[in-house]
Amino acid sequence: MLEKRQQLPQEQFIDTDYFIYCLEGVHEIETDKFTEAQENLEQLALNYGIASIYKTCDTIEGLEDSLNALVLDDHNFKDYEIIYFVITGEANSICLNDYHYSFQEIAEIFEGRLKGKILHFSNAKILDLDEEEAQYFLDITGAKGVSGYGNEFNGISSSNLDIALFNLFKEDDNMLDVVEELHQRHYNVCKLLDFRLYY
Numbered sequence: 001m002l003e004k005r006q007q008l009p010q011e012q013f014i015d016t017d018y019f020i021y022c023l024e025g026v027h028e029i030e031t032d033k034f035t036e037a038q039e040n041l042e043q044l045a046l047n048y049g050i051a052s053i054y055k056t057c058d059t060i061e062g063l064e065d066s067l068n069a070l071v072l073d074d075h076n077f078k079d080y081e082i083i084y085f086v087i088t089g090e091a092n093s094i095c096l097n098d099y100h101y102s103f104q105e106i107a108e109i110f111e112g113r114l115k116g117k118i119l120h121f122s123n124a125k126i127l128d129l130d131e132e133e134a135q136y137f138l139d140i141t142g143a144k145g146v147s148g149y150g151n152e153f154n155g156i157s158s159s160n161l162d163i164a165l166f167n168l169f170k171e172d173d174n175m176l177d178v179v180e181e182l183h184q185r186h187y188n189v190c191k192l193l194d195f196r197l198y199y
Contacts, residue, residue, distance in 0.1 A: 018050055018051070018080075018081065018169070018170045019050070019051050019052060019053065019080035019081070020041065020044070020050060020051075020052040020053075020080060020081075020082045020083075020084050020166055021052065021053050021055075021070055021080045021082070021083045021084065022037055022041055022052055022053065022054045022055070022083075022084040022085075022086065023055055023056075023057055023063060023066055023067070023083065023084070023085055023086070023087070024037050024038075024054070024055070024056050024057075024085075024086040024087065025056075025057060025058065025063075025085075025086065025087035025088060025094065025095070025096050025124075026056045026057070026058055027058060027097065028058060029056045029057065029058045029062065031056075035086075036157065036159060037054070037084075037086045037122070037159070038054055040159045040162065040163055041054055043163065044163060044166060044167070048163075048166075048167050048170060049170075050166055050167065050170055052084075053070070053080070057096065058096060058097050059096055059097055059099075060096055060099065060101055060109070062096075063096065064109055064110075067083070067110060067113070067114075068113075071113050071114075080117075081116075081117065081118060081169060081173065082117070082118050082119075082120055082166060082169060083114070083117055083118070083119050083120070084120050084122070084162065084166075085119065085120065085121045085122065086121075086122045086124050087121070087124060087125060088124050088125050089125035090125070090126075091126055091127070091128035091129070092128060092129050092130075092133055094106065094125065095125070103129060103133055103136075103137045104133070104136060104137070106137070106141075107136060107137045107140040107141050108140065110140075110141050111140050111141065112140070112141065112142050113141065113142070114141040114142050114143040115141075115142035115143075116142070116143075116144050117143050117144060118143065118144050118145045118146075118147065118169075118175060119143055119145070119146045119147070120146075120147045120148065120162065120165065120166075121146075121147070121148030121149070122148075122149075122157070122158050122159065122162055123148070123149040123151065123152065123153050123156075123157065123158035123193055124153065125148070126148070126149060126150055126151065126152050127146070127147070127148030127149060127150065127196060128150055128196075129146070129198055134146065134198035137198075138198065138199070144175060144199065145175050145197055145198060145199040146197070146198045146199075147165075147179075147195070147196065147197040147198070148195075148196060149193040149194055149195055149196065150193075150194030150195075150196050151192065151193050151194040156192065156193065158193055160189070161182070161186055161189050161190065161193060161195065164182060164185065164186055165178070165182055168181050168182055175197070175199060176199075179195075179197050182195065183195070
């Protein structure tokens with residue numbers, strides 16, 4: 001499984017208490033192809049001092065293993081706040097290797113294991129949950145919030161807005177304040193991509 005940690009100079013690294021964990025859905029994990037998500041994480045590390053772990057997965061088992069390794073084993077990176085998903089799918093599901101998994105199934109897999117985390121989806125998939133689906137997911141997993149975009153990719157990647165969001169979270173950990181600030185600073189893009197947060 002491909003795993004890449006964005007390294008910072010050692011003295012910066014010690015007082016970084018803010019991490020992003022990125023999981024990207026790929027067709028084949030045995031590839032060395034450098035993706036746009038990896039480039040974005042590198043920019044975050046270089047420009048904003050935000051460290052990250054990057055992993056790829058091509059099955060639901062791979063996704064589960066990656067999150068389990070993070071939740072149970074990765075003590076150096078226990079302070080991460082955001083899990084960043086770059087995975088395709090439908091409004092209320094993700095797609096790995098042509099299999100669709102509903103948010104309800106994902107909630108049951110990660111029951112109680114995402115306490116206090118914010119799950120953010122790039123616009124590789126649209127995020128459109130009804131109130132009941134969103135509440136069920138948050139209640140079962142313990143996640144603090146789920147964010148993403150209501151509009152499809154259509155040639156416009158959400159990556160710059162994702163970076164802006166992560167950087168705002170570094171400055172302020174109040175989710176609602178961050179989203180309000182994101183809308184104030186990047187109103188047109190938020191509107192265009194239909195940024196949304198379920199909490």
